[in-house]
Amino acid sequence: MKYMIFCHNGWGDFSYKRMLKLLPDRDEVIVVGEVMKKDEQDYDVCSISLTNMLSLDLTEYTTIVCSPYWLKTVNSLHPRYMIALLERCPDDQDAEMWNKYSEILAAHADIVGTASERIYLEQCLRREGIFLLSGESPLTYGMVNHRQDTLFLNDYEMIWFEALSCMNKGERFEQWTYVQWEIRCKYYVDLGATYPFHATISYLAATYLYLLGKSSDAGMYVVNSFEQMVLHDYLDCLDSHYRFLSSMAAQVGDLEKAIRIYAVSVYSEVDQMKVIEMRLWLDHGEDDLVKAEIFRLNEDYASAIRTLKPLNSSESKSLLRDNYMQTYRYEDALRLTEEGSLSHEMDSEISLVNSLLIRGTIHMLHNRPYEAVKAILTATTVELSALQWLTEMSSYEESAERMLRSIAYES
Amino acid sequence: MNHKPIRKTSGNRLTAMMQVRNEANRYLESVLYDLSEFVDEIVIIDDASTDGTFELCQSFAKVTRLIKLDKSEFNHEWQLRQRLWDLAISTDPDWLLAVDADEFYEDLAKLQMRDLINQDKYDWVGFRIYDFWGGCTHYREDDLWLIHQRHTRLLVRYLPDFYYFYPRMDQHVPRLPLSYAVLPGFQSELRVKHYGWAVSKEERYEKYLRYMSSDPNGEWGSLEQYQSILDEYPTLIEWKENRL
Known part of the structure; x- marks a missing residue:
């Protein structure tokens, strides 16, 4: 497998150098831009100028893209696969632009990795194929031999390696997403046992339990986090904490409760109209529409899309398109728009x-x-x-x- | 599915909730008369009174729920607050008013009470509580007695699916669940007269001893404030009624 790396600010700032030795089925790894000779040897990579890169046939390559500003260049070269490595916005960049186009990059990528747990969790609620490239476990989860080096893998490296291997074979890799959620969940649940009154730890435990579909267990963690937030005078948690319970209720299928919880958390006329609309859907047996909307209103677009995709009504397609737009899946949104099935436009x-x-x-x-x-x-x-x-x-x-x-x- | 709005703009029922203990010969009777004028129901927990408090409460028609504890829970206040809350919400109220057995709402507040609850913009109301001192004509205002300079949340909308909790403290627990703090509220300028300190010097001394014995290290409150109960010359300001 041939890999081509597109760093944001040159090779020096590329923070995943060790990961390059773990690339599965590794044939050649090329970095666009200059690489020091020593690094070329140490990491077994070679460099290529921008001009020469543009003359290559990239359809044979898996691209590793570390900046949203590479997106249009890489897209136009039609690589075999695109791996996006998402980074926090550098100090010298416009944050709004960086964050939006990082989202678009993630939407175009076949698989996404990031060392930031905040970006990771946000993305897990937006799309599939997201992996965390950092962790705390001191244990070894396997090893990889690269030339004369034997590399012992920690949890996230093993998961990343396995997921990339699946991608290269054209296989699904969501089982590795679940493995990572299980590991992160256990980490925060265990940490919560040591620090039971820590708002963030409880919130993260709740989030991973929710991602794993264990909302009946997640509730007590989010409630504990809510209490700690209020006790410490962090009062801006109605939407982030209390409303999260509506998504959990929707996940376990208690849609009446989900709507009631959501209704408590909103005050504007527009939001109250949404409550009325969801109640009417429920009365008419449109449970999946309610479920998807509750997910979307909690910014869990990934669950909303999963719920809406199998549905065929014009209303469901309209909601699906909204979710695609929110997650920058423009091609999917355009396809739905052009299908002309959005009759209530x-x-x-x-x-x-x-x-x-x-x-x-x-x-x-x-x-x-x-x-x-x-x-x-x-x-x-x-x-x-x-x-x-x-x-x-x-x-x-x-x-x-x-x-x-x-x-x-x-x- | 029930299509009633979560927040009603008319027809809201108001339930007053109180915990009382040995209040028969103080202000309780007047407070209950007063409340009966402007609330729909009154819910009371009698914390093991040994005087005629329970019977006094029973004699008011609007007291629809009344429980007497065999053993006082005063030293585990959050449990007592939680018990009162559970009893109060069993009346299926729209709004709850947390009242002490020695508190009186000024006339303007009573007049505006329905306007405060028949709206859908906020879920709690704060009032200004004034500590009357040594009688019913003056309130205290000095460094440690400034509760009237901030708002105290006393009136709340009951939202059945909201998450409610009290801090698990033995004393000085807020009267209403702390979780209301995340909901939008209205801080009114309406006033509440607190007569708990409008008593004789001897009775104040007894209260001081009670505080010191239940919280000798100032774990739940300020020792400085406990001590100030004995001040010889507190600053007192004359109360003036608002015109209706």
């Missing part, structure tokens, strides 16, 4: 603008600037505010150009 002009904006973004992300601008300009003939998308696209282009220039200069 109130305003066809809005639908047209949305469709053009999505299409424009997809073109841009695949490095087709002419098509992108054309789609957006067409959208502005109906809705002038669509122009702001051009501004955003132009800012993204600038950031991407800046990074490419620094890599080109380096190599």
Whole structure:
């Protein structure tokens, strides 16, 4: 297997160097940009200039992408697989732009890894194929031989290795997601036994139990965390803690309770209309719509999408499209829009603008600037505010150009 | 499924909740008369009184739930608070008013009580409590006696599916579940007259001894404040009624 690495700020800042020795079925590993000779030997990698990279046929390569600003370049080269390594926003980058396009990168990737547990958990609630690349366990979970080195793997390295192996074989790898959740869950449940009055530990234990589908156990942890938050005067926890109980109720199928809990946590007219809408769905036996909406309202888009995908009504497809949009799965959202099955779309002009904006973004992300601008300009003939998308696209282009220039200069 | 809104803007029922102990010869009777004017029900736990408190409570028609404990739980206050809460919510209330046996709402507060509860924007109301001192004409205001300068949450909407808890403390437990702090509230300027200290010097001394014996190390409250109960010359300010 051939791998090509696209670092954000050059090889020096690449924080997963050891991981390169653990890449399964490793044939060659190429880094775009300059690599010190010693590192080339130590990590068994070679470097390639940006210009030379562009002349390669990347369809044979699995790309490892560490910056959202590589996205359009990599997309346009049609790699065999894309691995996204998500990082917190560097100090010198615009956080809003970085975070949004990191999400888009994750949406395009075949598999995603991150050393940040916060990013990891956020992503687990948004999509599948997310792995944590850090951990605390001192135990060895296996070993890998690379040339004359024998590398002992810790838990997350073993899981990452196995998941990548599955990907390379075209097999599913969600079982490794569950293994990692089990390990993280046990870690926080055990830690909670030592520190029973720690709000964050309890909250993390609750989150992993929830991800594992064990909401009946997760409830007491989130409630404990809620108590500790309030006792320590952190009062901004109605949505994050109390409302989480509605998602747990939905997970165990108690949808009436889920709606009631959600209703307690909202005050605005729009949110109260949503409560009424969910009650009507429940009355009409549309349980899955309620379940999916409760998940979505708790920002658990992954569960919402899983719930909605098998459904066929226009309402379910409309909700599914909303979830795709929230998670930046533009191609999926566009497909649903174009299927024309969203019969309750109130305003066809809005639908047209949305469709053009999505299409424009997809073109841009695949490095087709002419098509992108054309789609957006067409959208502005109906809705002038669509122009702001051009501004955003132009800012993204600038950031991407800046990074490419620094890599080109380096190599 | 029940389609009633979680928060009603009309027809809300108000239940007062109290815990009492040996209050027969103090202000309890007046308080119950007063409450009977503006609440729908009164729920009381008698913490093992040895005077006629229980019988006095029984004589009021609006007292719909009354339990007398065989043994006082005063030294395990959070349990007592929890027990009262459980009893109060058994009346299926819309709103709950936590009242002490020596507290009186000013007339303006009583008048505005229905407006405070018939709305869907906030779930609790804070009032200003004034500690009357040595009589019913003046309240105390000095360094350690400034409770009226902040709001005390006394009126809350009961939301059946919300999560409620009291801090597990033996003394000085808030009257209502702490979890209300995360919900939006309204801090009113309406006033409550607290007559707990509007007693003779001798009775205040007895209260001081009681505090010192139950919390000698100031674990649950401030020793400095306990000590200030004995101040010879506290700063007292004359109470003025608000015009209706």
